Amino acid sequence: DGxxxxxxxxxxxxxxxxxxFVPIINPTTRKTHFKVQxxxxxEVNKVIxxxxxxxxxxxxxPLWKRAxxxxxxAAILKQHRDPIADCLVKEIAKPAKDAVTEVVRSGxxxxxxxxxxxxxxxxxxxxxxDSFPGNERTKYCLTSKIPLGVVLAIPPFNYPVNLAVxxxxxxxxxxxxxxxxxxTQGAVAALHMVHCFHLAGFPKGLISCVTGKGSEIGxxxxxxPGVNCISFTGGDTGxxxxxxxxxxxxxxxxxxxxxxxxxxxxxxxxxxxxxxxGGFSYSGQRCTAVKVVLVMASVADTLVEKVxxxxxKLTVGRPEDDCDITPVVTESSANFIEGLVxxxxxxxxxxxxxxxxxxxxxxPLLLDNVRPNMRIAWEEPFGPVLPVIRINSADEGIHHCxxxxxxLQGCVFTRDINKAILISDAMETGTxxxxxxxxxxxxxxxxxxxxxxxxxxxxxxxSINMMTKIKSTVINLP
Ligand code: G3P
Numbered sequence: 001d002g003x004x005x006x007x008x009x010x011x012x013x014x015x016x017x018x019x020x021f022v023p024i025i026n027p028t029t030r031k032t033h034f035k036v037q038x039x040x041x042x043e044v045n046k047v048i049x050x051x052x053x054x055x056x057x058x059x060x061x062p063l064w065k066r067a068x069x070x071x072x073x074a075a076i077l078k079q080h081r082d083p084i085a086d087c088l089v090k091e092i093a094k095p096a097k098d099a100v101t102e103v104v105r106s107g108x109x110x111x112x113x114x115x116x117x118x119x120x121x122x123x124x125x126x127x128x129x130d131s132f133p134g135n136e137r138t139k140y141c142l143t144s145k146i147p148l149g150v151v152l153a154i155p156p157f158n159y160p161v162n163l164a165v166x167x168x169x170x171x172x173x174x175x176x177x178x179x180x181x182x183x184t185q186g187a188v189a190a191l192h193m194v195h196c197f198h199l200a201g202f203p204k205g206l207i208s209c210v211t212g213k214g215s216e217i218g219x220x221x222x223x224x225p226g227v228n229c230i231s232f233t234g235g236d237t238g239x240x241x242x243x244x245x246x247x248x249x250x251x252x253x254x255x256x257x258x259x260x261x262x263x264x265x266x267x268x269x270x271x272x273x274x275x276x277x278g279g280f281s282y283s284g285q286r287c288t289a290v291k292v293v294l295v296m297a298s299v300a301d302t303l304v305e306k307v308x309x310x311x312x313k314l315t316v317g318r319p320e321d322d323c324d325i326t327p328v329v330t331e332s333s334a335n336f337i338e339g340l341v342x343x344x345x346x347x348x349x350x351x352x353x354x355x356x357x358x359x360x361x362x363x364p365l366l367l368d369n370v371r372p373n374m375r376i377a378w379e380e381p382f383g384p385v386l387p388v389i390r391i392n393s394a395d396e397g398i399h400h401c402x403x404x405x406x407x408l409q410g411c412v413f414t415r416d417i418n419k420a421i422l423i424s425d426a427m428e429t430g431t432x433x434x435x436x437x438x439x440x441x442x443x444x445x446x447x448x449x450x451x452x453x454x455x456x457x458x459x460x461x462x463s464i465n466m467m468t469k470i471k472s473t474v475i476n477l478p
Pocket of ligand 1 (some may be wrong): 159251285286287288438439440441
């Protein structure tokens with residue numbers, strides 16, 4: 001089985017003893033494109049054991065040396081930009097240019113992490129005791145940040161490289177070891193990215209990458225007593241993980257239903273451009289995609305017309321041709337999206353375009369006059385289908401946004417900064433963008449979801465801090 005990609009453990013590329021593989025289906029051709037090893041639970045045990053040992057040594061490696069290795073890995077990652085981007089095209093049907101952007105952004109993220117890490121981790125605190133009632137100045141407290149141990153990183157299919165390094169780099173700079181479980185779609189891109197870290201010369205065992213079926217090693221990994229922290233991005237599996245995981249720090253980003261509120265005084269051209277970019281880039285398969293438009297009824301016709309004329313210009317087809325709209329990741333995902341569309345149809349939504357699907361490829365679709373009784377008003381399609389709900393007041397928009405189980409990001413378009421701030425304060429989401437579509441980046445900005453959208457905050461600085469613990473030493477004077 002020479003054509004099955006090996007997994008990475010103990011500084012080596014290895015075959016699984018299972019003799020089994022997991023096929024990676026190209027979303028465009030719907031044929032098996034790559035195969036990866038189906039690792040066993042015993043192999044996971046071994047990986048975590050080596051990871052533990054490697055971490056102890058790594059924690060003692062000077063911070064500047066850790067940073068140096070990360071900078072090296074970032075440079076190698078950028079050199080390997082094209083083959084990795086090509087994997088993203090084949091495995092997840094990401095448009096060719098976006099695939100390149102993902103890898104470059106990842107290299108930048110790793111470098112930034114190294115720079116931020118030497119500063120954030122390079123200083124501690126010094127406290128004196130006599131500020132608290134009843135104490136003399138007889139205690140001096142020194143604090144520093146220490147690593148957690150073994151960090152388990154589980155990125156999603158939509159950014160198999162970028163959302164892997166956004167976990168790996170902060171973990172490593174902070175002195176942790178990493179066990180990466182890549183998504184099936186995107187596993188080969190992730191393995192290639194790991195190869196860049198291998199080439200940079202990190203100590204063996206510090207970074208591992210295990211592939212396999214979620215049913216075989218998923219729970220086994222997340223419930224493993226040797227894991228000291230989980231950083232997960234994905235769907236509602238995260239909720240299940242949070243219920244099963246032990247008493248360890250969790251960082252989770254679990255999707256969203258990002259609302260876009262358009263007020264009467266908004267720049268409608270700007271709003272339309274952001275709705276199309278925010279709603280349809282990577283065919284809507286982003287947690288931060290615009291997932292529901294809430295527009296004031298008085299400007300709704302104009303806005304919908306502007307959005308429609310931009311939707312008409314979107315190219316639809318193969319990721320290799322860098323089309324705007326490409327096949328969604330799996331057939332079951334396409335079926336799910338279709339289910340939402342049919343429900344909206346049956347309940348009387350206005351179809352601005354004809355619904356069209358070939359295989360996993362779904363043509364971009366704007367659904368107008370969507371009502372709260374339709375599933376698409378609340379559920380996340382993760383596809384190129386965008387509902388428009390007409391509202392009669394900003395409060396109505398805020399109410400819809402806050403009635404969602406999700407709370408990742410939201411956005412508001414208005415020329416009135418006072419209204420924008422009031423609406424931002426009222427929206428129960430981790431971030432509100434004023435006059436732009438939701439987005440995670442720039443990658444050093446804090447990124448967090450409320451409610452079912454997640455636990456903790458990401459962004460480079462927050463991730464570094466989250467993957468450490470405070471350690472105090474108190475000097476007691478006589
Ligand atoms: O879907 C993953 C989420 O993190 C989105 O990232 O950069 O597309 O806003 P981005």
